[in-house]
Amino acid sequence: AQSVAQPEDQVNVAEGNPLTVKCTYSVSGNPYLFWYVQYPNRGLQFLLKYITGDNLVKGSYGFEAEFNKSQTSFHLKKPSALVSDSALYFCAVNTRFQKLVFGTGTRLLVSP
């Protein structure tokens, strides 16, 4: 079965520093991978996706993610974190039945 894992419940980073939120996947076949962000009491916002092509995917708000097939990872990155990036981040993978399977989420806390 398709699944993703987010090994960190929380990531702390200082404003201006680079950030990484980790995601690993387990799929049969080619993975379609996604990152979403959720602010308190709001719906999820789509950030970026990897379907095929370049391993480095650029998305909204300066975020990017690197697909690594050998390590089965799809880590979310940003060169310089902002306090406003503090939120809950979800990694997800598409299944053959047009559904998404989500990770458990990683809380990102950016300190001033």
Add this chain to the structure above:
Amino acid sequence: SQTIHQWPATLVQPVGSPLSLECTVEGTSNPNLYWYRQAAGRGLQLLFYSVGIGQISSEVPQNLSASRPQDRQFILSSKKLLLSDSGFYLCAWRGPSASYEQYFGPGTRLTVT
């Protein structure tokens, strides 16, 4: 552009009362529609999805049901709420084209007392 609406935004209901949450999508046709529940601000549980009018797939057997009476309308219902039904309910849509991502509504916060 496409827009997804959910209402109500918040709801407080007593145990045993009925429930109806509504989701509508604008600006697209024949979308796939999804209901999720999020408990304790963390993981999402897929409850139902629909690929067309009257077509509902249930992911988890429980106290809830879903209906899709119109192409862009998706309703989540219950005849008798349980305390365990409390949570944040999210509706999402996905376009019929090759775009694989889903887009989420603002959510409904349900508290069962």
